[in-house]
Amino acid sequence: MTSVIKGVCAVVGCGPGMGGSVAEKFAKEGFSIAAFNRTAESFAPTEAKLKAMGAKYSFYPMDTTDKVAVQTQFAKAAADLGVINVLVYNAGGGGFGKSIMEIDPDEFVQSFQLSCTGALLCSQAVLPGMLASEGWGSHKVKKKGCILFSSATSAFRGSAKSAQFACGKHGLRALSQSIAKEYSQQGVHACHVRLDAILDTPGYQARMPEMYAANKLACTDDIAETYFAMYEQSPMGWSNEIDIRPFLEGWSC
Amino acid sequence: MTSVIKGVCAVVGCGPGMGGSVAEKFAKEGFSIAAFNRTAESFAPTEAKLKAMGAKYSFYPMDTTDKVAVQTQFAKAAADLGVINVLVYNAGGGGFGKSIMEIDPDEFVQSFQLSCTGALLCSQAVLPGMLASEGWGSHKVKKKGCILFSSATSAFRGSAKSAQFACGKHGLRALSQSIAKEYSQQGVHACHVRLDAILDTPGYQARMPEMYAANKLACTDDIAETYFAMYEQSPMGWSNEIDIRPFLEGWSC
Amino acid sequence: MTSVIKGVCAVVGCGPGMGGSVAEKFAKEGFSIAAFNRTAESFAPTEAKLKAMGAKYSFYPMDTTDKVAVQTQFAKAAADLGVINVLVYNAGGGGFGKSIMEIDPDEFVQSFQLSCTGALLCSQAVLPGMLASEGWGSHKVKKKGCILFSSATSAFRGSAKSAQFACGKHGLRALSQSIAKEYSQQGVHACHVRLDAILDTPGYQARMPEMYAANKLACTDDIAETYFAMYEQSPMGWSNEIDIRPFLEGWSC
Amino acid sequence: MTSVIKGVCAVVGCGPGMGGSVAEKFAKEGFSIAAFNRTAESFAPTEAKLKAMGAKYSFYPMDTTDKVAVQTQFAKAAADLGVINVLVYNAGGGGFGKSIMEIDPDEFVQSFQLSCTGALLCSQAVLPGMLASEGWGSHKVKKKGCILFSSATSAFRGSAKSAQFACGKHGLRALSQSIAKEYSQQGVHACHVRLDAILDTPGYQARMPEMYAANKLACTDDIAETYFAMYEQSPMGWSNEIDIRPFLEGWSC
16 A cells, blocks of 8 residues: 555545445555545445555545535545545435336435435535646646546436436436536546446345346446546546446446 | 317416417317416416417416425316326426536525426326326327427536536436336327427517527427427327427537 | 329338338328339339329339439439429338348448438439428428438447448438538428337238237338428427337337 | 567557557557558558567558458458457548538448448457457456447537538447447457547647647547556446547537
């Protein structure tokens, strides 16, 4: 584990899945990690790994849909660890599987808030610091920040019984594009990552043992390599939308 | 004006623009009109035209983001006019022009609620009646209902300063697809109408006189013909997504 | 059958399926029909119907991938019937079902030529006449022509074993957009029609009797109504891309 | 320069731009390079760099639209260097800027052949070897090959005066999806790279000095890093479609 801290990576939704894998990868590369979960419990598995690596990290309990909480906790994180260079927004709403007639409008909006409003609030919390920062890279143009949104195929199409989840993820994609188009010229790189798969997390391994045995779950550690590759892209050629799926995933659109 | 009532068309957002033109067209074709606006004032111009035509119509004040109001007012409309065969959802959120840092999260959610939650609530209000209805058409398969969502190019891409509006319209498209995929097999036709233009409404004529003079505003009466054509499509071949733009509109994607 | 000829509709690929249904619909509405097929045999069923209707029509044998043939035969048609106001390009390549390793490059290119080069050649043949014509419609802006491309879901995605067919249809969509963007401002309306279904033609009825019995084949007569609705759209709000599918068709993207 | 050869990377269209940068990057990482250009002259600048690096490489003159030439030259390359693990297809047709009426149908087809048929032929030439190879990676599932298609925004939309170029690139995207969907399950990774920019090549630097000075041309060396990142992705989560653009590029869709 290198002792050189290269920067600060904020991970919102840093549980034992995609968020945890990203946190470990960036820590391995010398980043300090600011982790934001609703509860410390969900951060515990990642914390154990970061501790074992000797990584620098800090945890902030936060409801990502609460503007004041987001502003407060990100300000704390920047004070503790320094300007946040990378934001990985990894929280998302639920509701997959509900028929149109079953959807409760309050839960519908909560799902949107988790998938999309939270992503807006966290972006608002990090953008000023990124824009004011020195940036990095060997080009005369510096990269000032990198915002990665963990999204899904439901950002690209609604399906029978996916409306609640899909409306939030569609919104997230629109937000990602809007941020990219407004801030690219100032050196901030936004990228919407379509995770077109069920992820190999402890939860899904337990719920879908046959899928896991058949190599059909996507490996979050491997995907974290691609997140890091996005961070490494230069302003002279970066990606704003990528898809990621495992080799056995059916890909229809 | 025919005295034969062919069915009931509900128009949510029935002001002097797209909604008004749709109401007139369906009235002209023999439909009775159930109009839903927040206030009677915004319905007044359309009401005057419907009255002059001798059309059958009824107005229901309604906040389309309020579940109880929507259920109550649609129940009244069905009691007054009969089962609703066609729903045109024409309400939508604002926020176009706001930078990411200017967006207020409460307004962000309100905008989503108007563009998307309201569309869900109104769909939930009409679907059971449609599915239970006799349907129409000469095929052995009957068409049971038609739901048309007035949407925008912002359903397809976010832009700098469009996030608030675009997140709601992206959600609306996901909702439209979800409804189409869940209910098509039962005879309900859902269609997302991408209105890729500034509409020729009294408001925009006043605000953009040079655009109007240059024939650059889309004609809502003409577009209402296409809404009616969607209603007329049979279950053996209907459209779920169409775009509409005037001939001078730049079309980038 | 009205004796008033409203205009001339050219149908390329005027066999007993989509092309035939379009020809009948436009004839019923008072158009004279210019039909172009490789052989008179494939036109025979449609010819019988047009004759029975008392429609005005003329047939031109043509290989749609042969530039000279296309120029010659369209010139003849215009001389015989008058300026062509509507072009429906309904020819297309094959190759659906071939694995990548099975594709013969010559057939691959022939398939592209039928789906895409032919559409270019026919568009080149009609555009000058359309642009020079008087146009129609009640707006001060006249509509000068309407070009409708019969396409498929394979214009939107490649699939395992669809490459040969999909490459041509993808090209057709690009062509349709290019024509729309170049000529809209001059009053020519181009529309890409995604036929997301197996069509109810005599051939498919015979090959897929159980699909037909189950109402899963799309009705070409019904779809022809939508083609005519596209023709009727005004320059103040027309569609450049629509999809059409029957109610039982699975819709994945 | 490492002396360990990690594999063989074939670059079709290996001139002093994207192809050259990819060749250098893979050579730097220990790959031997099989370069295919129509003429040795266009390979000369890259050859000089590979020689200076001490890289192992071989050049094969080839018309990528000629089936026999492609089969012959790829067979030679495999005999000379070993099984080809990575194919980068970097050739493409021209015609950008031509109006619909200016397009010559023969050039139209040639452009398609360069952008799309050539990509098919090269894929057919490498797939059997990839599938029969041992593969690489630490997972129990091995990655057997990686095919990267250099494409463009014209794969996503046609524009006024882009039809000739866009039809070929649309076809290329369909081909890439078809290959991905057919061969992913066997371990072959296909990725369509949308290069949404003018590239910083010697030719464009000369033609667009003000664009270059303003940092508006995309850096091919930087982009080559992303090509390599695609190669490195594991079968448990890889990307089939990515976009790449420089920070000053306008992004409309």
